[in-house]
Amino acid sequence: MIGLGTWEAHVEMMVYTGDIKFDITDEDGKYGLRLYGPEKFEKILGNVTYEDINAEGNTLSGKGVFKMGISKVEVFITATFDGDTFTGTLEIPKLKRVIPIQNGRRVG
Secondary structure, three states: OOEEEEEEEEEOOOOOOOEEEEEEEEEEOOEEEEEEEHHHHHHHOOOOEEEEEEOOOEEEEEEEEEEEEEEEEEEEEEEEOOOOOEEEEEEHHHOOOOEEEEEEOOOO
């Protein structure tokens, strides 16, 4: 399994710019993913439930869902690893946003 551990990366969003953390875990042979950060980030994307996380080569991809009002909004994540670094994107089609994940690095 690729990318297991705790990672930190930089994102620039309309409502939050700064660093966030990723926990990538092995859940009985399946990937687990949790993103977290400061309160501003948590209010938007901290409550996403990620599922269908798959690895292909050195890239992880998956889909998440969060509630925005009464709507459910899908989030797609990709992360491509190179040793102890990675880059990727968070894509939120309903909001027409693709958020680059920059300067990803292993922190634990």
